[in-house]
Amino acid sequence: MARDLPFVVKSGLCVGCGACAVAEPQAISMELGELGAYLPVRKDGGDLEELPPDVLTRASAVCPFSNNARNEDSIGQELFDKDDARHHSALGFHQKIVAGYVNEEQYRELGTSGGLTSWVLTQLLIDGEIDAVVHVASTLEGLPNPLSRYTISRSVDELLAGRKSRYHVQTLNEVMAEVREIPGRYAIVGVPCFIKAVRLLADQDETIRDRVVFGASLFCGHMKSTLYSDYLAQSMGLETPNVKDIDYRHKEPGRPPNRYCSKISTFDHQxxxxxxxxIPMANWGIGIFKLGACDYCDDITGETADISFGDAWLPPFMSDWQGTNVAVARSKIAAKILERGETSGALEVIDWSAEKVAESQAGAVRHRRLGLAIRLANRIKMGLWVPKKRVSPASDKDLKSLFGQRMINREAIALASGPTYLRARRAGNLSIFIDEMRPYIRKYDGSRSSTLWRRAATWVVLRLPTPLEAAARRVARILKFS
Structure with missing residues (x-):
């Protein structure tokens, strides 16, 4: 049997979830490397590929990017097909889909989007369906320490204190050890590959299978290394040791929800x-400090989770600065919670279709379907190890197309940004990073048609008042300009 874990790590496709260390805690641990990502290492200091075959086999079977692991279709079918859920190519299985927000201000006002993630998990706790929630929360330890990590909340107050998206690498091995040690029924929140990893662990581990009874996923564009947090601080003129916490999706009144703001809190109360x-190059689509694994993921919405939450980035929601969720319920219990909230008035939601959700995530769908086919083909061309995905590698003709070159150039930005930033930080000069990355950005821009028009339009749109921006985007969609 093939044992892919060493190939995943050596080829730069490890997302750092730590599932391998959960499966084999005596042999493998997770370390945060200098490029700001978690990687598995042998506890005895040896090479991963020299681990005993049975250890590598079990570790490889739970890695979400290993060819030895089950894919999302297989996991989703086992979990949700029995409930007569429908299937969509971009979303996976689904029972009920809604778009909207929580009417109670404490959820929407303090959440990243419409507050539905915290509200659904709160209902599970209140109903006694779960005893605790495994989720990511701020550490308040400050840089260069991890600004957030997985924790366990056993009350509603603890859960609500840990709200907000954390664009920061995480690992599961420590928190899953606690799940194994302390009996109870747990819900877990994570990005798609982390929820998949937990499902794969449940295949092997009866304790995890019995205790993790609910999975909630966030729609995911990509994960950032810890260097992104450092870069935000440096770009705002802040000294790294003074950074206490970062709100990566801060809401500003009147500002459209897709125009991200970052808010940094410091130890001296700034x-x-x-x-x-x-912030130079902070446009999410450019992908600086993106983990390499994220360019080889084909799960946009968290297809193995009981419920998934994203942003409803389509009219009429785009102009609402407070944020609006889309929720995709796959299990019966998740669908019932949404139905109850809708009936009671706790939720202000409308029914949405799978097609609408896919449209709201159109950029991610292109990147993780057509773009993934390009990147797979490019890896094959370079003679690199290739993960098996649910799309086939593109043709040589597609590789040479404008879109193909754009996808290759986008990946090059992600790969170059980490090492380049480290050199700049060691030199104490942020401009080195910006100057050295500029040719990558120009090459990426140059692989798009109508480059000058797009750049000019983007510059203008990002500075328009909210109503005018919404109107401009409607025109852009009609003209297929964006």
Missing amino acids: EVIRGSEQ
């Missing part, structure tokens, strides 16, 4: 807020 357009 709060600095910047829009993404004010």
Whole structure:
């Protein structure tokens, strides 16, 4: 039997979830490397590929990017097909889909989007369906320590204190050890590959299978290394040791929800807020500091989770700065919670279709379907190890197309940004990073048609008042300009 874990790590496709260390805690641990990502290492200091075959086999079977692991279709079918859930190519299985927000201000006001993630998990606790929630929360330890990590909340108050998206690498091995030690029924929140990893662990581990009874996923564009947090601080003129916490999706009144703001809190009680357009290369689509694994993921919405939450980035929601969720319920219990909230008035939601959700995530769908086919073909061309995905590698003709070159150039940005930033930080000069990355950005821009028009339009749109921006985007969609 093939044992892919060493190939995943050596080829730069490890997302750092730590499932391998959960499966084999005596042999494998997780370490945060200098490029700001968690990687598995042997506890005895040897090479991963020299681990005993049975250890490598079990560790490889739970790695979400290993060819030895079950894919999302297989896991989703086992979990949700029995409930007569429908299937969509971009979303996976689904029972009920809604778009909207929580009417109670404490959820929407303090959440990343419409507050539905925290509300659903709160209902599970209140109903006694679960005893605890495994989720990511701020550490408040400050850089260069991890700004957030997985924790366990056993009350509603603890859960609500840990709200907000954390664009920061995580690992599961320590928190899953606690799940194994302390009996109870747990829900877990994570990005798609982490929920998949937990499902794969449940295949092997009866304790995890019995205790993790609910999975909630966040729609995921990609994960950032810890260097992204450092870069935000440096770009805002803050000294790294003074950074206490970062709100990566800060809401600013009147500002559309897709125009990200970052808010940094410091130990000397400063709060600095910047829009993404004010920070060089912070546009999410460019992908600086993106983990290599994220370019080889084909799960956009968390297809193995009982319920998944994203942003409803389509009219009429785009102009609402407070944020609006889309929720995709796959299990019966998740669908019932949404139905009850809708009936009671706790949720202000409308029914949405799978097609609408896919449309709201159109960029991610292109990147993880057509773009993934390009990247797979490019790896094959370079003679690199290739993961098996649910799309086939593209043709040589597609590789040479404008879109193909754009996808290759986008991946090059992600790969170059980490090492380049480290050199700049060691030199104490942020401009080195910006100057050295500029040719990558220009090459990426140059692989798009109508480059000058797009750049000019983007510059203008990001500075328009909310109503005008919404109108401009409607026109852009009609013209197929964006």
